[in-house]
Amino acid sequence: MIADIFSWIFILGGCVFLVIGGVGVLRMPDLFTRMHAASITDTLGAGLLILGMMIQGGFTLVTVKLFLIMLFAFFAGPTATHALAQAALSMGIKPLLSQDRRPDAVQSDDKGDGL
Amino acid sequence: MLHNFSLGIVLFATWLLLSGHFEPLLIGLGIVSVALVVYISHRMDVIDREGHPIHLGPRAFTYFPWLIWEIIKANIDVARIILKRDMPISPTLFFVKGGQETELGQVVYGNSITLTPGTITVDIIDGQFEIHALTSEAADELERGEMDMRVTRMEGLKEQSE
Numbered sequence: 167m168i169a170d171i172f173s174w175i176f177i178l179g180g181c182v183f184l185v186i187g188g189v190g191v192l193r194m195p196d197l198f199t200r201m202h203a204a205s206i207t208d209t210l211g212a213g214l215l216i217l218g219m220m221i222q223g224g225f226t227l228v229t230v231k232l233f234l235i236m237l238f239a240f241f242a243g244p245t246a247t248h249a250l251a252q253a254a255l256s257m258g259i260k261p262l263l264s265q266d267r268r269p270d271a272v273q274s275d276d277k278g279d280g281l
Numbered sequence: 282m283l284h285n286f287s288l289g290i291v292l293f294a295t296w297l298l299l300s301g302h303f304e305p306l307l308i309g310l311g312i313v314s315v316a317l318v319v320y321i322s323h324r325m326d327v328i329d330r331e332g333h334p335i336h337l338g339p340r341a342f343t344y345f346p347w348l349i350w351e352i353i354k355a356n357i358d359v360a361r362i363i364l365k366r367d368m369p370i371s372p373t374l375f376f377v378k379g380g381q382e383t384e385l386g387q388v389v390y391g392n393s394i395t396l397t398p399g400t401i402t403v404d405i406i407d408g409q410f411e412i413h414a415l416t417s418e419a420a421d422e423l424e425r426g427e428m429d430m431r432v433t434r435m436e437g438l439k440e441q442s443e
Contacts, residue, residue: 194370209352209398247401264417
């Protein structure tokens with residue numbers, strides 16, 4: 167019973183963060199800022215959902231498999247995000263910036279001649 | 282040799298946990314497949330400190346809980362920004378210096394930055410990490426360098442040389 171309550175709290179919390187991430191993707195102005203919103207769904211959204219399901223699973227092999235899913239998501243997620251960001255920047259998609267603290271030489275480097 | 286052995290153990294544990302069958306036939310098949318995979322990996326020479334970093338072991342277990350806590354805090358920050366009516370973002374591109382000496386350490390640092398909502402590693406050039414941050418506060422936080430220090434400590438080379 168107590169386990170049920172906790173697992174529901176985690177699952178509902180995960181759902182809330184998934185929805186917030188979705189709203190963020192719609193509200194953000196450009197590709198790069200949208201990726202920040204999407205990373206909410208990757209980390210806390212998916213993480214809380216899986217944690218809630220692991221509590222439902224108890225001490226079984228299902229829980230182990232859920233843990234492995236979370237582990238792979240945590241390693242694959244940032245790799246994909248990084249690949250997307252680097253591809254976008256090197257192909258000349260300009261991020262909306264309020265500050266650019268990079269040295270000038272690098273700033274003029276990504277004018278969009280790409281790979 | 283130690284790496285071969287520990288890779289075998291990890292693979293076999295994965296086999297057992299994913300199959301959930303403990304009959305002699307299936308365990309035997311598991312041992313054969315694990316031995317084959319370890320042999321092929323050994324011949325390809327891909328079992329090294331980078332591909333199978335067991336030397337990080339205990340230090341990784343103190344780093345990951347801290348990273349998870351940072352991720353939770355950053356998630357809440359970004360969620361609040363999204364839900365605010367005027368959405369106060371100030372996207373910033375900047376460089377931050379990483380103190381890691383191995384490529385493995387740089388990958389861990391870069392992925393930790395990307396995994397934390399609000400910051401994305403775009404590129405690594407000679408130990409300089411090019412980072413896109415959602416707000417200038419997130420950029421300031423990263424430039425303070427606590428995560429860099431912790432990843433470098435987990436890498437463990439500094440302690441050995443002293």
